Each structure stands twice: as C-alpha cells, then as structure tokens.
Amino acid sequence: MKLKGKVAVISGAAGAMGAVEAKLFAQEGAKVLLGDLVEEDGNRVAGEIEASGGQALFHRLDVTKESDWVAAIAAAEERFGPVDVLINNAGVYRTTVIDQTTVADWDDIMAINARGVFLGTKCVIPSMRRAGAGSIVNISSTAGLVGNAVEGAYTASKGAVRMFSKAAAIHYAAEGIRVNSVHPGVIDTKMVEHLMADPELGPLVMSKIPMGRMGTAAEVAKMVLFLASDDSSYTTGSELVVDGGYSAQ
Amino acid sequence: MRLLDKVALVTGGGGDIGGAQARLFARERARVVVTDVAEEAGQRVATEIAAAGGSAIFVRLDVAQESDWEAAVRASVDRFGGVDVLVNNAGIYQTDPIEHTALDTWERVMGVNIGGAFLGTKAVIPSMRGRGGGAIVNVASTTALVGSKRSSAYGASKAALLSLSRHTAIQHAADGIRANTLVPGPVETEMIAENLATPEGKAASVARVPLGRLAAPTEIAYAALYLASDASSYVTGTHLVVDGGLTAQ
Numbered sequence: 001m002k003l004k005g006k007v008a009v010i011s012g013a014a015g016a017m018g019a020v021e022a023k024l025f026a027q028e029g030a031k032v033l034l035g036d037l038v039e040e041d042g043n044r045v046a047g048e049i050e051a052s053g054g055q056a057l058f059h060r061l062d063v064t065k066e067s068d069w070v071a072a073i074a075a076a077e078e079r080f081g082p083v084d085v086l087i088n089n090a091g092v093y094r095t096t097v098i099d100q101t102t103v104a105d106w107d108d109i110m111a112i113n114a115r116g117v118f119l120g121t122k123c124v125i126p127s128m129r130r131a132g133a134g135s136i137v138n139i140s141s142t143a144g145l146v147g148n149a150v151e152g153a154y155t156a157s158k159g160a161v162r163m164f165s166k167a168a169a170i171h172y173a174a175e176g177i178r179v180n181s182v183h184p185g186v187i188d189t190k191m192v193e194h195l196m197a198d199p200e201l202g203p204l205v206m207s208k209i210p211m212g213r214m215g216t217a218a219e220v221a222k223m224v225l226f227l228a229s230d231d232s233s234y235t236t237g238s239e240l241v242v243d244g245g246y247s248a249q
Numbered sequence: 250m251r252l253l254d255k256v257a258l259v260t261g262g263g264g265d266i267g268g269a270q271a272r273l274f275a276r277e278r279a280r281v282v283v284t285d286v287a288e289e290a291g292q293r294v295a296t297e298i299a300a301a302g303g304s305a306i307f308v309r310l311d312v313a314q315e316s317d318w319e320a321a322v323r324a325s326v327d328r329f330g331g332v333d334v335l336v337n338n339a340g341i342y343q344t345d346p347i348e349h350t351a352l353d354t355w356e357r358v359m360g361v362n363i364g365g366a367f368l369g370t371k372a373v374i375p376s377m378r379g380r381g382g383g384a385i386v387n388v389a390s391t392t393a394l395v396g397s398k399r400s401s402a403y404g405a406s407k408a409a410l411l412s413l414s415r416h417t418a419i420q421h422a423a424d425g426i427r428a429n430t431l432v433p434g435p436v437e438t439e440m441i442a443e444n445l446a447t448p449e450g451k452a453a454s455v456a457r458v459p460l461g462r463l464a465a466p467t468e469i470a471y472a473a474l475y476l477a478s479d480a481s482s483y484v485t486g487t488h489l490v491v492d493g494g495l496t497a498q
Contacts, residue, residue, distance in 0.1 A: 166497040173459030173494050185483075210422035215483035222480040231475065234434070234468040236460060237497025241487035245422050248415040248486025 002229040004029035007080040007131070009072065011063050011120060012090030014041035016189035017139070020217040021087055021224050022046075026054030028225065030085065033076035035061030055080070063090045063116030069123035082131035085228045086124045088117040088138045088161075093191045098152040106153045113157035114164070121168055125177070133176035137227045138165045139220075140181045142247045145239070150201075158183075162239055169237030178236035180227050185243025188214040210245030251478040252279035256329040258321065259283055260312050260369060261339030263290030265438035266388065269466035270336055270473050271295075275303030277474060280329045284310035284321055285339070304329075312339045312365025318372035331376040334477045337366035337410075338388045342440045347401040355402040362406035363413065370417050374426065382425025386476045387414050388469075389432050389488070394496050411488055418486030427485040429476045434492025437463040459494030 008025050012018040013034030019041075022032050026049045034056060036042040042058040049056035057079050059072045076083050092112045096105055117138050128134030143151050144158030162181050169179040186192055186205060196202040196214070206212070223242050226232050241247060257274045261267035262283035268290075271281050275298040283298070283305055285291030291307045298305035306328055310321045325332050340362045343354060366387050377383030392404035393411055410430050417428035435441065435454050445451045445463075455462055472491045475481055490496060 169494045169497050170459050174461060178460075210419050211483065211485065212423065219481075219483040223475075223484065226472075226475045226480065231471040232491070233471075234460065234464040234493050235472065235489075235491045237494040238490040238492070240484075240489055242481075242484050243487070244483050245418045245486040248418050 001029040002225060002231065006030045006084040007076060007082065008085035008087065008228065009033045009035060009076050009083050009124065010087040010089055011035045011061055011116065014038040014045055017187065017217045017220055018089045019045045021089060021221045022056065023049060024221045024225055025228070026056055031055040031080040033072065034058045035072050037062055063120060064111045066119050066123065069119045073123050073127050077127050083124050083127040084131050084134050086120055086136045087224060087228070088120045088136065090116055091139060093154060095150040095195065096153045097150060101153055109153040110157050114160040117161050117164060125172065128177050129175060135228050136168065136177065136179045137224050138181045140183050142183050142185045142241065142243045145183055145241065146247050166237045173236055180235060180237065181239045182220065182223055182227065183239055183241045183243065184215060184220045185209065185246040186214045187220055188216055208246060210249065213244065215242060215244055250278045251474060251480065252277040252334070255279045255333040256325055256331055257281050257334035257336065257477060258325055258332050258373065259336045259338055260310060260365065261285055262294055263287045264440065265466045266436060266469050267338040268294045269470040270338060271305065272298060273467065273470040273474055274477065275305055279334065280304040282321065282325045283307045286311050312369060313360040315368050318368050322372045322376060326376060331380050332373045333377065333380060333383050335369055335373045336386045336388065336473055336477065337369050339365055340388070343403040344399040345401060346399060350401045358402035359406050363409040366410055366413055370413065374421065377426050378424045384477050385417060385426065385428040386473050387430045389430050391432060391434050391492050391496050393432060414488065415486045422485060429484060429486070430488035431469065431472055431476060432488050432490040432492065433464060433469045434458060434495040435463045436466055436469055438466060457495060459498070462493065464491065464493065
C-alpha cells in the first residue's frame with residue numbers, strides 16, 4: 001500500500017492511461033479524484049474503483065480552464081482532505097507538419113498540454129501546502145526530449161512540460177513539494193491507434209523501438225506510482241523515461 | 250515481494266548505498282549475492298540479511314578483475330541458479346582537480362568505476378540471456394551530468410556509465426535485458442564523510458540542493474529497486490536522477 005491515506009487528483013482519468021493510473025493508485029490505498037472532460041467514461045471508471053472497494057470521485061475537468069481546476073481541487077479536498085498527489089495526465093496528441101499547422105491547432109495543443117499542466121500545478125499548490133507536502137507528476141513524452149518530423153506542435157508542448165516541471169521543482173522544494181516529468185514512448189492506447197495503423201508510419205515507428213513492442217499503460221502507471229509515492233522522496237526536477245529504449249539510440 | 254525469486258548481484262555491497270540496496274532487495278524476497286573487496290563489511294551485510302530471514306551470500310569481488318567476475322557469476326549460478334539483476338554500485342571517489350591528478354589515479358578510478366561496470370555487464374549477459382532477460386543498474390553520480398570544481402576521473406568515469414547503459418540497452422533489448430543508470434546526488438555515506446566532517450563542509454554539500462538535505466542511502470536503494478524490478482519493464486537505456494533537484498537548476 002504505497003499510497004495509503006493519500007489524496008490524489010488525476011487529470012484525463014477517463015482515458016486509457018489515466019484510468020489505469022487511477023485504478024492502481026486506488027489499489028495502493030489512495031483516495032482518487034478523477035478529472036476529465038468525458039463524463040460518462042470518468043463516472044464509469046470511478047464506479048469501477050468504488051465497486052472494487054476503493055475510494056474515488058469523478059469531477060468534470062477541462063484542464064484549460066482555471067475555474068474548473070479550482071472547483072476540482074476544492075471537490076477533492078472537501079470529500080477526501082488536502083491533496084497530496086497531482087497527476088497532470090490529460091493531453092492531446094495530433095500529428096502536425098509544421099508548415100501546414102494552423103494557429104488554431106497550435107493554440108489548441110498548447111492550451112491542453114502546456115497550459116493545463118501550469119493551471120493544475122498552480123491550483124493544487126495551496127492544497128498541498130495544507131497537506132504539508134506533495135508530489136506532482138507531469139506526463140510529458142519522448143517528444144519532449146527528442147525531435148521528430150511529424151509532431152511539431154505536440155513536441156513543443158511536451159518540451160514545455162519538461163522544463164516547467166524543473167522550474168516548479170526548484171520553486172517548491174523548500175515546501176516539500178516534489179515535481180517530476182514522465183516521458184512515455186509509444187504506448188498501446190487509443191491515442192496512437194491511428195498512427196500505428198498507418199501502413200507506412202506504423203512499421204517505421206515500431207522498427208525504431210529497441211524492445212520491439214509498444215509499452216502498456218500499466219508500465220507507465222507503475223513509474224507514475226514510484227514518483228507519487230514516498231519511494232521517490234529525494235527525486236525532484238527529474239525526467240523519467242519509459243520508452244523501451246527509443247530515445248537511447 | 251517485488252523481487253520474488255530473483256537473484257541479484259550487488260557490487261560494493263559492503264558500503265552504505267550497496268548495503269542498503271542488498272538489504273532492501275532481500276526484504277523484497279530477492280536472493281542476494283553481496284560482493285565487495287572489503288570482505289568484513291560485505292560478509293557482515295550478508296550475515297545480517299540471513300539473520301533477518303533473507304537469503305544472501307558474500308563473494309569477494311574486485312570489480313576491476315575479470316577473473317573475479319567469472320568466479321562471482323559462477324558462485325551465483327552454483328548457489329542460486331543464475332543472475333537476474335546486476336547492480337554495478339562499486340566505485341571509488343576522487344577529489345583531485347584535473348591539473349593535480351596523476352595518470353595512475355585516473356586509470357585506477359576508471360578501472361573500477363567504468364571498467365568494473367563493463368566487466369560486470371559482460372560477465373552476467375550469458376546468464377541473463379539464458380534466463381530470458383534481466384536488469385542491469387549502473388550507479389553513477391550527478392558529476393556525470395554537471396561539472397564540479399573537485400574531481401576529474403570520478404566525473405568522467407560516471408559519465409561513461411550513461412553511455413555503457415545505453416549501449417547495453419540497445420545491444421541486448423532483444424535478449425530481454427534492460428540497462429539503466431541511477432544518478433544519485435549527495436548521499437550521506439562514508440564515501441563523502443570527509444566532505445561532511447565540518448559544519449561548513451556539510452553546509453556546502455547541501456547548499457545547492459533544492460530539497461535542502463542529503464539523501465539517505467535507502468532513498469537511492471528504492472530507486473534501484475524500481476529499476477531492478479518488473480515495475481520498470483518498459484524502461485531501458487535511460488537514467489533516473491535522484492538528487493533533490495540539484496541538476497534541474
């Protein structure tokens with residue numbers, strides 16, 4: 001029970017990766033607030049956690065809206081107590097060739113992936129102060145570490161998450177709030193279904209993964225658990241890569 | 250029980266960090282091969298583990314000697330059936346600045362810190378391959394990532410570990426062997442006791458650490474456990490920094 005008694009907020013918790021994180025956290029004893037835009041799926045995941053004996057609450061959350069964050073954190077605190085753990089997991093993936101990317105596309109991707117992480121961090125700090133300490137895990141990507149030809153805006157947004165995490169880590173270290181980024185490679189979820197089904201791009205991407213397979217959401221969730229728990233009590237401002245060796249080449 | 254039935258060989262197992270790793274791994278049900286050149290210290294760790302109900306043997310190992318490695322791996326196979334986890338933790342510290350470093354000092358530090366990890370990796374690969382895979386954890390230092398006023402060979406040898414891990418990861422991904430580098434910041438150990446002997450020395454050691462304290466050896470051991478266990482099954486060719494935010498600035 002690595003998160004016994006802790007209160008965790010997870011954004012994008014109705015999606016494949018967020019839902020696996022929420023379930024794992026609940027199994028490890030956390031009380032989980034699941035934030036997401038997709039109410040039906042979010043409620044279903046929360047219901048599944050409750051049905052298996054865990055504690056969970058769904059709250060609608062558009063990560064680009066500050067008022068939504070304020071309400072979600074307040075709901076978590078009212079129901080479970082001050083927030084110990086925040087997982088900024090919500091994100092959007094779109095392949096965009098730079099010279100064909102519209103400003104609207106760019107702004108949309110940056111708003112969800114970068115602004116969402118900023119707002120979540122900003123809004124959870126007062127609650128973590130009340131908790132006495134905290135751990136924030138920001139889900140970036142290998143695209144936040146190395147470049148590629150088809151993800152211009154996405155890469156920029158994930159690079160922003162990487163450096164924002166370090167800035168926040170330095171700023172809040174004295175208050176016992178740790179901040180780290182996680183960099184998954186190609187993970188077998190709906191997000192990359194389209195990419196991996198492409199007859200040209202799919203095999204090309206797969207050939208670049210030394211382990212020869214996609215990662216699973218569970219494998220990412222276990223890294224997130226390590227960072228959320230006290231097992232990583234001296235780890236802050238770090239970037240943890242879970243990519244089957246993709247970015248080591 | 251995160252290492253149930255795994256055989257873990259830890260070098261420098263008589264030291265503070267290696268000892269903490271060996272004890273933690275044994276608590277997680279690994280069978281531990283504690284190795285060190287310091288026989289008394291290494292034997293004591295193995296005896297303590299056995300007294301606490303764990304499974305451990307001590308084998309004398311000078312990591313810079315290939316014949317010692319052959320004997321250590323043979324002992325692991327004879328006693329426990331093989332090697333699943335290797336932690337290349339043994340290292341020697343060195344604080345002379347470059348212009349005052351003798352060539353034989355350089356070669357001695359390189360021989361142990363990077364030569365030892367190379368020989369260890371080479372020695373365990375046949376056993377790991379035969380068992381369907383394994384995990385290698387190379388223990389470096391933040392001097393692998395940033396410069397310092399003291400040391401020459403130490404930082405260079407630790408930086409070389411990053412490359413060794415990546416090359417091992419790429420060359421042996423298909424064998425199911427993962428290799429990663431653990432990068433600790435300042436840890437309260439005998440190795441840096443001289444630096445910590447005076448209040449000024451201790452203050453200088455933590456001055457640039459955002460978390461404002463040194464790490465305990467167990468905090469490094471938990472990170473090694475994560476990398477050694479199946480929780481990190483999609484993590485290879487990367488490094489995990491546990492430095493209280495030191496290198497995020």
